[in-house]
Amino acid sequence: GAPHLAWGEAGLSLDGLALDELATAHGTPLYVYSRAAMQSALAPYQQALAGRPHLVCYAMKANSNLAVLQTFAQAGCGFDIVSGGELARVRAAGGDPAKVVFSGLGKTRAEMAQALDAGIKCFNVESEAELDVLSAVAAARGQRAPVSLRVNPDVDAKTHPYISTGLKGNKFGIAHTRALAAYRHAAGLPGLKVVGIDCHIGSQITEIAPYLDALDRVLDLVEAIEVAGIPLHHLDLGGGLGITYTDEQPPGADALIAALLAKLDARGHGGRELLFEPGRSLVGNAGVLLTEVLYLKPGEDKSFCVVDAAMNDLMRPALYEAVMGIVPLRPRADGTPEVVCDVVGPVCESGDWLGRDRALAVQAGDRLAVLSAGAYGMAMASNYNSRGRPAELLIDRGEALLVRTRETVEALHALERLPGA
Ligand code: LLP
Numbered sequence: 001g002a003p004h005l006a007w008g009e010a011g012l013s014l015d016g017l018a019l020d021e022l023a024t025a026h027g028t029p030l031y032v033y034s035r036a037a038m039q040s041a042l043a044p045y046q047q048a049l050a051g052r053p054h055l056v057c058y059a060m061k062a063n064s065n066l067a068v069l070q071t072f073a074q075a076g077c078g079f080d081i082v083s084g085g086e087l088a089r090v091r092a093a094g095g096d097p098a099k100v101v102f103s104g105l106g107k108t109r110a111e112m113a114q115a116l117d118a119g120i121k122c123f124n125v126e127s128e129a130e131l132d133v134l135s136a137v138a139a140a141r142g143q144r145a146p147v148s149l150r151v152n153p154d155v156d157a158k159t160h161p162y163i164s165t166g167l168k169g170n171k172f173g174i175a176h177t178r179a180l181a182a183y184r185h186a187a188g189l190p191g192l193k194v195v196g197i198d199c200h201i202g203s204q205i206t207e208i209a210p211y212l213d214a215l216d217r218v219l220d221l222v223e224a225i226e227v228a229g230i231p232l233h234h235l236d237l238g239g240g241l242g243i244t245y246t247d248e249q250p251p252g253a254d255a256l257i258a259a260l261l262a263k264l265d266a267r268g269h270g271g272r273e274l275l276f277e278p279g280r281s282l283v284g285n286a287g288v289l290l291t292e293v294l295y296l297k298p299g300e301d302k303s304f305c306v307v308d309a310a311m312n313d314l315m316r317p318a319l320y321e322a323v324m325g326i327v328p329l330r331p332r333a334d335g336t337p338e339v340v341c342d343v344v345g346p347v348c349e350s351g352d353w354l355g356r357d358r359a360l361a362v363q364a365g366d367r368l369a370v371l372s373a374g375a376y377g378m379a380m381a382s383n384y385n386s387r388g389r390p391a392e393l394l395i396d397r398g399e400a401l402l403v404r405t406r407e408t409v410e411a412l413h414a415l416e417r418l419p420g421a
Contacts, residue, residue, distance in 0.1 A: 062279030200238025287374025310345025
């Protein structure tokens with residue numbers, strides 16, 4: 001899963017830097033990312049697509065730290081954004097707005113205008129109502145907005161229901177059966193220019209088959225839409241490729257893309273520009289969350305290991321019952337007994353756990369790493385319980401850079417006012 005992690009004298013290290021030492025220097029909870037690991041995760045996408053017109057648009061919702069975005073911008077990536085805030089981050093990180101695709105089913109007029117100003121590559125439109133509004137916003141500015149329709153191919157990505165998006169019952173995309181009519185409608189609107197088609201079927205997908213099913217259904221539509229006289233320049237196949245958290249065995253991006261290209265070629269669509277919107281698979285295994293054991297709380301029914309990171313820092317376990325690896329940074333060899341316990345945070349909710357029934361030989365003061373925490377970790381963190389969000393470090397060529405400071409109490413209060421003050 002994470003080849004940039006290694007065990008040595010000083011315990012667990014990332015790109016050669018001992019994580020326990022980083023925790024001592026910067027405190028916990030602490031996110032640590034490897035720039036090299038992100039670059040190696042991107043490489044199979046780029047290699048598999050070499051020689052074809054393509055654009056890898058990093059789905060920045062997975063991890064939108066500016067230094068992370070800069071890493072992908074410098075590697076030539078575009079970005080998949082879902083808000084005006086994300087667009088601002090692309091620009092702040094030096095990304096190229098002309099390589100941005102704008103997804104999401106609730107774009108506001110203001111966000112549309114910002115994206116038109118920036119000159120983004122494409123709006124991935126998710127409803128017929130959105131087509132009308134986008135056309136009006138663009139036409140009022142004397143522009144034509146480049147659009148793809150996000151079609152819902154109605155395939156089962158076989159993943160967690162909260163992160164499955166390509167089924168009929170999901171709120172995302174335009175139903176397969178409505179797609180041709182919606183394209184006809186789009187082609188007739190004065191403020192739009194149809195440029196492509198888009199689909200995204202879910203996240204943490206560990207099989208190739210659902211992608212191939214979706215591609216077949218999308219290609220059926222492409223053919224019907226073009227017969228109707230509406231040319232489509234690019235095909236955006238979304239993101240969603242899973243990673244190994246514990247024992248999942250997802251295909252590599254290279255294998256997935258090879259299979260998709262084979263189908264595209266076989267159906268005579270090999271020359272089209274291809275877009276992908278990977279998030280998790282580019283950053284998930286490039287990051288860890290470090291936390292310190294505060295208390296051990298043995299019990300008759302259940303034992304707890306109380307740590308200083310909580311659901312507000314990493315909400316995937318609480319929200320999806322996600323299972324993520326948890327390891328001591330310096331495994332003990334002093335006879336400390338292994339205890340099966342739930343690893344829980346200080347937040348006042350029973351759902352505040354990072355791991356359940358984990359066998360750990362630890363004492364208070366020891367540090368743990370939650371593995372595969374580079375995606376949807378810090379990005380989903382909150383200030384619940386008035387907890388400042390963790391600091392973030394990026395390891396780049398052997399050096400650990402503090403790329404976001406720990407949130408201070410002042411920062412937490414900055415937007416509030418006392419009545420009468
Ligand atoms: N494109 C669109 C339109 C998306 O909605 C998403 C993710 C992606 C691309 C990137 O998908 P990825 O390659 O990361 O699977 N918070 C959840 C995952 C939510 C995914 C939302 N959409 C989690 O922690 O598992």
